[in-house]
Amino acid sequence: MATILIIDDDDAFREGLAETVQDLGHSPTEARSGEEALAQLHECPAPACIFLDFRLPGADGLAVLDSLRRMPGLQTVPVVMLTAHATSDNTIGAMRLGAFEHLTKPVGRDEIAALLERILTAQSGAPAARVFADEVTSREPQLLGVSESMREVQKRLGRAAAANATVLITGETGTGKEIAARVLHRASARVSGPFVAVNCAAIPHELLESELFGHGKGAFTGAQSDRRGRVEEAHGGTLFLDEVGDMPLPMQAKLLRVLQERQVTPLGTNRLVTVDVRVVAATHRDLASMVEAGTFRQDLLFRLNVIPLHMPPLRERVADILPLAEHFLAGASSDVLRKHLSADAQRLLATFAWPGNVRELANAIERASALAPGQVLTREDFVFLTAMKDTADNAADAIPATLLELPLPQAVAHLERTLIVRALSAAAGNRAEAARRLGISRQSLYTRMATLGISDA
Structure with a gap:
């Protein structure tokens, strides 16, 4: 039997989690705030694991976690952070301070059972805390995403930061x-x-x-x-x-x-x-x-x-497409005239393959927002996406059969060489213009020409 401390001001959730812990054969103890929990820990032996809510009265969960990591005997106790609304900042913040895991409420019994078994069997603990700078404002670069794959990226990044x-x-x-x-x-x-x-x-x-x-x-x-x-x-x-x-x-x-x-x-x-x-x-x-x-x-x-x-491609994190689109749209819209996505536009964005990933999504939102005549962006405002897809499909159909028989690296090199030679020819040998036509920098064109053995056209 292990002692499990649960710190949460939501009485119903805390009591339900305590009941689950007890049903799994362990001994739960409870606290409604970080201050109450820290007072208990000064008087009692260290628990085997701590469940800690992010939002608490008084000091929030990250501040409590930081305090826990400074207390003798508690630096390596596994702490599981809980939150009703996971964000990249609170996920990364929790992991960089040494949290063992970061879960989004509600949490099922099976998930709790598997997590406790992993903690109590391995007893790997969490790394000692370090002091970090305060959270930055949202104007700084953010690793946005609510999908499971991006949550895992945020967790690993938080651990790597320590x-x-x-x-x-x-x-x-x-x-x-x-x-x-x-x-x-x-x-x-x-x-x-x-x-x-x-x-x-x-x-x-x-x-x-x-x-x-x-x-x-x-x-x-x-x-x-x-x-x-x-x-x-x-x-x-x-x-x-x-x-x-x-x-x-x-x-x-x-x-x-x-x-x-x-x-x-x-x-x-x-x-x-x-x-x-x-x-x-x-x-x-x-x-x-x-x-x-x-x-x-x-x-x-x-x-x-x-x-x-x-970093997973956007097609593998479909749950992030619309939140990212809304984020980019908020940045592209003015405070006076805030634009929105219609339902049909949302369906198009959510089902598009996005070969250019997040960068392509951001560019598409900026383009549609700048050219859309109304305040609501419709499917018609993103018609260029389907046009680009049709062009790509036609290009794929036009690939010579002899090229398809080559090993992939040779086929790619052959195709890249052909495109560069054509661009140089169309630009009358002007490398800057050829690079513009290819959508790459002039330096990248120089590098690719040297690699592929292409002389001036």
Whole structure:
């Protein structure tokens, strides 16, 4: 028999949970507020587990959890946070302070039984608390989502915020990998330090070393003075390496050394600079397959993938589509003329595949809001989505049979090469115009042309 403390000001819920705990063969104790619970804990032995409501009279659940983690003998007691309305902020806040789990009311008997069995069998406890900055305002980047898959992402991100290990964020383009990295930085003890983002795919390979590690005066033509690299700029904070899968092999070796030694050598110098940075990397590529193909270092993957965090595509989190749409619409509307989604528009958005994920949804809402003649956005205001789908379907039907017989990497490379050559031809060799037609940056076009062996058209 284990003692389970339940802290909740909702008498009916607290008493019902206590009855369930007792039916499962354990001994429940109850408190209606954090202050009452803390007074009990000063007088009684530590319980085996604590259920703690987020909203309480007086100090809220996060403040109570923080106090629990400071009390001798209670730092490792598993705490299960309860809330009637889960948000990304309260989920991440609970997990970063070491909560064992974060549940949304109502909670069923089977879920309680399974959770207690997991807690009492493993007795893994929760990590000791750390002091973090206050919650930020809603104007800061937020990792929004109420679906089960996003709740799991928020929980893992909250746990990762309490550590200092390297994080690898994977997921399709547009799923919010950089937002996740910024939220992780904001929730960590490094929040007072800089957040420095580097897009490895957008910087020409020959300039990437200087961009990351800096250079000395005279290191190359045009280097008229010393320059700090982005790694050094991130000292005391977080370095976000976006699209790390596009980093060339020679740079991968140099990045591995930085991760191992925590030192950088600016280009053209013999000077060692010690850095204290947390590295968060992101990619939409399958790095394991790239390791097998010899295009990504296995030892670097091991170094980056200490804490993996996968961002699910929007099609796998349908429950988030309409809340996200309303959020983006609120941002796109003026305070005077607040726009809304009609029922048919909501049905269209909820059933659309969203190949571009959250980024595509945000762009669609902004476009429809700007062009819609009325205050209510209808299905007709999103007709461009179905037009884009029809174009994509027609393009898929037009793929030559010979291309379909190739292995996927070769087929993709062939198709990408064809599109780039056509864009360059249509732009009369103007790379900036070709990049605009392809919807990518000029630097990305340079990189892809070099990779695919495409000369000027």
